[in-house]
Amino acid sequence: xxxxxxxxxxxxxxxxxxxxxxxxxxxxxxxxxxxxxxxxxxxxxxxxxxxxxxxxxxxxxxxxxxxxxxxxxxxxxxxxxxxxxxxxxxxxxxxxxxxxxxxxxxxxxxxxxxxxxxxxxxxxxxxxxxxxxxxxxxxxxxxxxxxxxxxxxxxxxxxxxxxxxxxxxxxxxxxxxxxxxxxxxxxxxxxxxxxxxxxxxxxxxxxxxxxxxxxxxxxxxxxxxxxxxxxxxxxxxxxxxxxxxxxxxxxxxxxxxxxxxxxxxxxxxxxxxxxxxxxxxxxxxxxxxxxxxxxxxxxxxxxxxxxxxxxxxxxxxxxxxxxxxxxxxxxxxxxxxxxxxxxxxxxxxxxxxxxxxxxxxxxxxxxxxxxxxxxxxxxxxxxxxxxxxxxxxxxxxxxxxxxxxxxxxxxxxxxxxxxxxxxxxxxxxxxxxxxxxxxxxxxxxxxxxxxxxxxxxxxxxxxxxxxxxxxxxxxxxxxxxxxxxxxxxxxxxxxxxxxxxxxxxxxxxxxxxxxxxxxxxxxxxxxxxxxxxxxxxxxxxxxxxxxxxxxxxxxxxxxxxxxxxxxxxxxxxxxxxxxxxxxxxxxxxxxxxxxxxxxxxxxxxxxxxxxxxxxxxxxxxxxxxxxxxxxxx
Ligand code: COA
Ligand code: AMP
Numbered sequence: 001x002x003x004x005x006x007x008x009x010x011x012x013x014x015x016x017x018x019x020x021x022x023x024x025x026x027x028x029x030x031x032x033x034x035x036x037x038x039x040x041x042x043x044x045x046x047x048x049x050x051x052x053x054x055x056x057x058x059x060x061x062x063x064x065x066x067x068x069x070x071x072x073x074x075x076x077x078x079x080x081x082x083x084x085x086x087x088x089x090x091x092x093x094x095x096x097x098x099x100x101x102x103x104x105x106x107x108x109x110x111x112x113x114x115x116x117x118x119x120x121x122x123x124x125x126x127x128x129x130x131x132x133x134x135x136x137x138x139x140x141x142x143x144x145x146x147x148x149x150x151x152x153x154x155x156x157x158x159x160x161x162x163x164x165x166x167x168x169x170x171x172x173x174x175x176x177x178x179x180x181x182x183x184x185x186x187x188x189x190x191x192x193x194x195x196x197x198x199x200x201x202x203x204x205x206x207x208x209x210x211x212x213x214x215x216x217x218x219x220x221x222x223x224x225x226x227x228x229x230x231x232x233x234x235x236x237x238x239x240x241x242x243x244x245x246x247x248x249x250x251x252x253x254x255x256x257x258x259x260x261x262x263x264x265x266x267x268x269x270x271x272x273x274x275x276x277x278x279x280x281x282x283x284x285x286x287x288x289x290x291x292x293x294x295x296x297x298x299x300x301x302x303x304x305x306x307x308x309x310x311x312x313x314x315x316x317x318x319x320x321x322x323x324x325x326x327x328x329x330x331x332x333x334x335x336x337x338x339x340x341x342x343x344x345x346x347x348x349x350x351x352x353x354x355x356x357x358x359x360x361x362x363x364x365x366x367x368x369x370x371x372x373x374x375x376x377x378x379x380x381x382x383x384x385x386x387x388x389x390x391x392x393x394x395x396x397x398x399x400x401x402x403x404x405x406x407x408x409x410x411x412x413x414x415x416x417x418x419x420x421x422x423x424x425x426x427x428x429x430x431x432x433x434x435x436x437x438x439x440x441x442x443x444x445x446x447x448x449x450x451x452x453x454x455x456x457x458x459x460x461x462x463x464x465x466x467x468x469x470x471x472x473x474x475x476x477x478x479x480x481x482x483x484x485x486x487x488x489x490x491x492x493x494x495x496x497x498x499x500x501x502x503x504x505x506x507x508x509x510x511x512x513x514x515x516x517x518x519x520x521x522x523x524x525x526x527x528x529x530x531x532x533x534x535x536x537x538x539x540x541x542x543x544x545x546x547x548x549x550x551x552x553x554x555x556x557x558x559x560x561x562x563x564x565x566x567x568x569x570x571x572x573x574x575x576x577x578x579x580x581x582x583x584x585x586x587x588x589x590x591x592x593x594x595x596x597x598x599x600x601x602x603x604x605x606x607x608x609x610x611x612x613x614x615x616x617x618x619x620x621x622x623x624x625x626x627x628x629x630x631x632x633x
Contacts, residue, residue: 003411005422007378007398008272012425019425020047021457023268024260028062029053030233033260037452044473044480046237046456047261051179054231055240055259056133058267059302060096061231063089063358068305071279075331076122076523078312079319080169081202087122089305092129095122100229106161106194110135113159113242115192116288117141117150117181119168119313123198123215124288125298127163133193134242135232137161138463139242139254141291143175144509144575149252149352150184152557153244156462157253158190163215165198166205170574171317178205185579236260242462243291245397246512247471248501250519254462255397257294263303265401265426265456266295270304273393273424274335275366275408278305285311285324285338291397297339300401309333315342321357332363339371339508340378340392343454344538347378353385364388365409370395371508372540373496376417394420394496397484397510398472399457403427403449403482404494417535419493426454436476443462444487446500448479502597504533504541506577513543515580519571520545524552525560530587530595534604534633543568544580544604544633546624548587557583584627588620604628 011018015037024033033051041049050371063069069090074086087095108114114136118124124140131138139157141150154162162185168175169341185191197205199214207214222228240259244252270276282304284296301308309331315324315338325348327333367382367390368468374392382390389412406413406421413421423429428450431439439445451473457480461468475481483503486496499505502513513531520529527550534543545564549557561581568578588596591614602609603625611618 001411003407003413005407005410005413008407008410009423013428016426020264023160024048024051024264026267027053027260027263028058033236035420039452041237041466043460045452046459047258047462048236048264051236051260052118052233053236053260053263054133054234055263055299055303056096056100056129059132059299060089060093060129063305064093066305068278069093071305072307073302074122074125074308074310075281076310076312077327077331078120078169079323080171080312081200085122090397092126095126096129096133097228097230098219098222099126100133101222101227102170102196102292103130103136103161104134105218105222105227106196106213108134108136108361110234111137111238112161113137113139113155113157115139115141115150115157115159115162117143117164117177118145118198118288119165119175119177120287121165121198121200122312123165125310125469128241128288128294128298129252131227133231134229135234135238136187137239137241139244140289140294141244142575143177144289144573146569146571146573147180147183148187148571149573150180152251154184154188154192155190155406156244156252157242159192161194161585162192163194163196166200167203169202169312171314174203176203176205176592178511182208182232220490234259234305237459241294243294243397245291246503246510246515248503248512248514250512250515253467253471254464255458256460256462257456258459261455262299262400265454266300267303269401270300270306272409273402273405273407273576274337276301276306276335279307280334281307281309281363283309283311283327283331283333283336285315285342286371286508291400292337294341294402296429315344316345316349320355320455321346321350322358325356325359325361328361328364329359335364335366335368336364337368337370340369340374341372341507341539343369343378343382347381348538356385359385366391369395370402372505373498374420375495379417389415391415393422394484399453401456404429404496416489416493419489419495422492422494429494430479432476432479436479438485441488441490444485444497446487447482447484447494447496448476449482450479453480504535504543504545506536506541507539509575515572516543516568516576517546519568520547520564520581522558522571523547523564523567525555526552526564528587530597530600532597532601532604534601539577542580543576543578544582545578546582546584548585549583580631580633582627582631582633586617586620586623589616590614591616600624604633606617
């Protein structure tokens with residue numbers, strides 16, 4: 001099939017408002033949009049400023065009303081809990097409307113924030129949808145974060161309630177959420193009024209009288225009383241959720257998503273980008289704590305009337321490297337979406353893909369990869385073992401959906417390994433130099449997007465228009481700064497090569513080295529420090545910390561290094577995967593005092609490096625190399 005991409009993209013370029021007005025017809029509005037875009041509203045304009053809607057209606061009730069009640073909405077599969085379950089759209093409606101009534105009984109209403117701190121279980125989706133139903137703004141916090149990170153988010157979002165479970169399950173250990181939550185609430189200045197706690201069979205958590213409510217009991221009472229909440233009417237521009245993501249400091253950015261634009265964009269992608277029909281099974285093997293989970297475990301597949309999959313397991317070790325293939329066969333999955341690191345993990349365990357021979361994967365049409373750069377080796381390996389197209393696509397928490405991809409539904413363009421292909425309608429992507437001038441094809445530059453961003457992308461940061469402006473809009477006036485660098489080739493294909501800030505990508509998880517530096521600097525023996533991301537064959541990158549000790553510190557550096565590793569785990573969480581701390585005598589700096597992180601990274605990665613002309617003392621670079629060698633890096 002020849003691709004309709006160029007025609008569709010040109011159509012969007014010619015008249016963006018007409019394009020999004022047409023896409024908006026697929027949504028059930030309480031008040032359909034008259035005005036498509038208001039350039040004067042918000043930080044850079046707002047989509048569908050006069051429309052009204054409810055996301056939960058479109059993701060749940062609408063499908064029941066249209067005859068999909070008996071179709072599976074959610075398939076839950078947990079090798080870690082040894083549990084499986086299915087929820088039809090009718091059952092989902094019952095769960096979500098009852099839970100929404102429970103939230104109302106707890107005093108939660110339109111505009112109130114609710115933190116969802118939960119593992120990969122269907123109740124996490126019920127929680128998000130219940131908030132959407134009554135206009136509460138959810139903020140899901142990933143389970144791998146420590147209490148302090150949770151506290152920071154509680155203080156920024158000031159939630160009325162927190163929804164949690166007694167535990168998450170990681171291979172070989174239970175993650176007890178409740179003590180982490182209790183600690184976070186005691187650290188936070190903003191105290192939520194109530195906590196709704198789901199007791200899982202693996203761990204029974206203690207409850208605080210007056211504040212904590214038992215999930216099962218509250219649901220039962222609501223059912224006994226015949227309580228169900230109906231969908232409230234919201235402005236398309238009202239916030240649906242806040243999702244915190246790493247910024248360049250320890251304070252995460254609260255990315256805001258709206259109700260209307262978000263629905264329009266995500267619904268458009270299901271058919272046109274992912275090539276999925278309502279009723280098919282779509283599996284995003286991520287976590288609801290990340291943007292991929294928000295958009296493609298929860299909202300997009302449900303808005304589309306597809307079946308989504310909640311998998312509480314890993315690509316390897318639960319029980320083996322055939323886990324993904326078992327899932328595809330068992331649930332007749334049409335498209336799988338995951339991070340390249342998951343495939344690197346499978347390849348490492350089972351390089352000849354022996355496990356795949358045990359399964360029938362004929363339902364699978366496409367594999368989508370995102371979250372980090374898809375290295376050509378991994379893409380080629382996945383193509384070979386699966387025999388289906390492997391589509392890399394690039395996006396960010398901020399955009400909420402794909403910026404550059406290969407639109408399977410419009411007809412695939414030829415794949416070029418190492419490139420996520422071409423900009424999606426909505427995105428005018430340009431490569432510029434420091435003065436914001438376009439650079440020629442083939443030349444690296446900063447990747448920017450001409451404003452306005454499309455529907456679905458962040459309108460602002462939570463209660464912080466100023467940080468939104470400073471972080472994304474100030475440096476290149478008229479453009480959104482992606483903070484990624486890359487180039488475009490002569491066919492218009494984009495190549496995304498890495499970040500221009502101090503964000504690193506570890507196993508598809510976005511982390512701030514600045515945040516880790518703040519933690520290392522808080523150690524009483526540390527005078528100064530630097531954290532860089534270094535190459536890792538499995539996770540893409542891993543953090544590596546350098547610390548200069550205060551003069552007069554006589555303690556064994558090896559002990560201090562161990563303390564630094566535990567400090568990052570305690571303060572940020574296991575997800576930081578911070579395992580290497582090296583004490584050094586000095587850090588390499590320019591004469592103006594800037595730490596030469598880029599050169600240190602080249603040394604650690606074994607890449608060619610030369611001492612920059614501005615370096616204060618070149619001998620320090622040799623010291624760094626020797627310290628890394630002594631550490632076995
Ligand atoms: N709750 C608590 N802890 C968690 C967690 C969660 N939800 N998720 C991960 N962790 C912990 C892990 O147990 C691990 O702890 P450890 O140091 O005690 O071993 C640590 O955080 C680091 O996790 P991770 O970097 O994911 O490494 P891993 O060794 O557990 O797994 C992969 C490696 C490649 C299998 C895994 O990262 C993976 O499946 N990635 C898929 C990509 C993905 O989901 N990306 C999200 C965006 S699309
Ligand atoms: P997150 O906000 O967690 O989704 O991380 C976004 C960042 O991950 C981007 O800014 C990129 O640096 C990186 N990233 C995500 N997807 C890709 C991809 N397909 N190719 C290259 N980098 C990617």
